[in-house]
Amino acid sequence: MTQKQKLVLIGNGMAGMQAVEDILKKDSAKYDITVFGAEPHGNYNRIMLSPVLAGEQELDDIVIHSKEWYAENNITLHCGEKVTALDSTAKTLTTEKDNNFEYDKLIIATGSSPFIIPVPGKDLPGVISFRDINDVNMMRDAAKSYKNAVVIGGGLLGLEAAHGLQLNGMNVTVLHLMPTLMERQLDEAAGHLLQKELESRGINVITGADTQEIIGTDRVEAVRLKSGEEIPADLVVMAVGIRPNTELGQAAQLDVERGIVVDDHMQTSAPDVYAVGECVQHRGQCYGLVAPLYEMGRVLANNLCTDSLENYEGSITSTKLKVSGVNVFSCGEFLATEDSEDIVYRDPGLNVYKRLVIKDDILIGVVLYGDTADGPWYFQMIREQKNISDMRDMLIFGQAYATGGGQDADPFALISALPDEAEVCGCNGICKGDIVTAIQDKGLTTLAEVRSHTKASASCGSCTPQVEMILQATAGDAAVAHAIEPVCGCTTHGHDYVRQQIREQGLKSIPEVLQALRWSTPNGCGKCRPALNYYLLCQWPGEYNDDYQSRFINERAHANIQKDGTYSVVPRIWGGLTNANELRAIADVVDKFDIPTVKVTGGQRIDLLGVKKEDLTDVWADLNAAGMVSGHAYGKSLRTVKTCVGSEWCRFGTQAAMTMGIELEKLSWASWTPHKFKMAVSGCPRNCAEATIKDFGVVAVDSGWELHVGGNGGMVVRATDLLCKVETEEDVKEYCGAFMQLYREEGHYLERTAPYVERVGLDHIKAHVVENEESRKQLYQRFLISQRYAQIDPWAERARDKVHAHEFSPLAQVG
């Protein structure tokens, strides 16, 4: 048996690892692969650090290759071990731990480093860059204890950092040397629009700002500009550019200019040494975006695994800014020259700006601001150098108009019309044909499957709608039935997609959602409006204005409508405990308002049935006066927390179940959830509170508390799954809040926790709530923040403050 060749990769980042994946795909048996990475992690999606900083994604979500993945694929990973020397004649390398290794083939993919402007103060604590997980953690930590952030650099990276820091609660100033933002991607007009938008969000932008000095003694305190102006700063993020990491190449005496020079086969000047990624220079060009780097990886994999050599011929790149709610797209040459012509479209009302640059009837550049839906289509035309003379008059209006049909054009027809070579996923360089083939050959029916087989839409996610449409068009009903159940008849989009778009596009009202996602009805229907209202409320706590008219009557009237049009009133009875005072007040309102039925509910509370709508506010006022608040018996929200008597009284009780139940109810009351949410706490495994058919059930045992999730009584009974066991009451609260928040963020509207847990899987819940402490704490934190705005007694607001008074009185009395 011949021994396998030793392939070594230096740098386990996005480019290098993509090359390794492509190599495994071509021939998984050819090489014995070893990978060195200076960072202490497996490979993660660096692009997504921006959404992580913005709090829109978690670090867990952006891992591309976990350490297990390396093991499963028989790859030896040395992470947290930097390679310090390379001898391309002896074919060996040395690491910082002084270990030596041999190779037969070597790939250098060391990426690049942030450029630090050489001003005094640049080494002060609090001055950082934005490149890796460590930087993001530092920024998030800084935001917890400091207020003022300055970002130096108004390019892509700087603006994403500024946006993220602002969402972390900091006051942010962006200092940009040039007169307009992102001048390398945007023309002046678009740069100004962008600046205006960021300023309207409260980000301070100073252009023409030349940094002279960073001031501070123990930590950064301010940034001084050459103009003399000083901007207070507790944190300075330098995002002025990157510099290819070429030291290894230099040390090994490879040909190095700006980057490590490679030929069209991705080979460096030394035999058997190749390079891909941001560290390389190819035909005079260095790249800083992933699409070309992935292309390099594919070519290299082919050349390392097959006999037919392929050439990499350079890439045209396109840019998108990942700041939610700001749509910017640019590609190609966008500055007008003498022999180019411009087509410009502006709509200041809609804040849309588009500019196409054309030379000899060929599209050579495009800048889009506001409406970027057609970006990929223009990008494709630029790459194909397509003659556009026959659609020139409609070109600026985008694909739907230029190729016929206008706004009513069937999006499926447009997708079908795309040629197989059209690139759909820019991040991963996946064409329509690749996706169609994978769907057909492997019988894929869900977006998740398409992502895992092709990587399409698996990075920044902005092409998800196109990928979904290709899936539907190719797999037909099989895909529709499985993959995406639309929210309602007004749309073809499913719940997850809608939530994702709300998050990513920063949609903040129902009309905005309907507009952006092209709803087919002017204002939705009784099914989608409550769902959208909930999704917006959950995404933007404290910021979103609840849309009253999008709530079902019970949640508007804060009482349950009955078959005869009267209402029922259920005050909160914390943990099922009451007292003489409360009972007296209840008895009094029953007499005073002539309430026909008083019933003990299945949820350990008291229901007053048959109250006239006009009497509701007065009934509540009396109950409020006795200290009682709404029980939300009517809401998609926390309902009851049932308890048993627990160790407070019971001879078998091991823990104080009543106290625990009250604590949980105080924690979670008034929260809105996708469907109703019920809890119970039992003081011992005899489980008298029936905790194992609740959404969140707690069962006390000798050594602590067992936590159960996903139970349901009702029509389809489901017993809970055991989530884990914890020791303290504080733990119970933290796990409870974290689970509720995860369900709040991921549950589909009107999906109870039982079907939710089955859909996402218990492992998923455990991964976020049990195994990852950081993630649990963040979920819990988000829950608490949302509760800050939610825990207001709706009865008191109406009875005392006369909120929505029109709901409770007729407009007129005739006769």
Next chain:
Amino acid sequence: MTTYWIEVGQINDIPPLGARTINTKTGRIALFRAEGDKIYALEDRCPHKNGPLSQGIVHDCAVTCPLHNWVIDLQSGEARGPDQGTVPTIPVKITDGKIQIAITAEATGTND
């Protein structure tokens, strides 16, 4: 039968995509403010099981009944989709934002 035009309030008394009620001697009337500020008046009882339509969610030119989700067209009073049934509608007149509805003498309690 005699009918009267009676002023019952202003458009702004009704929340957009919302409803208010008017009590009369012959039953309750629901007054809707639909898409584009169009005002419709219907008897406040669903043709299915008398659900109070005024408590439903208003969308486009229709309301979804709060009890069992029938969708009633506000202009014609007819149930949409597979369901069958009609709610009596009441004529409405708007002048300068003021709403008038046409009411029978019986509903006002006057016998003539």
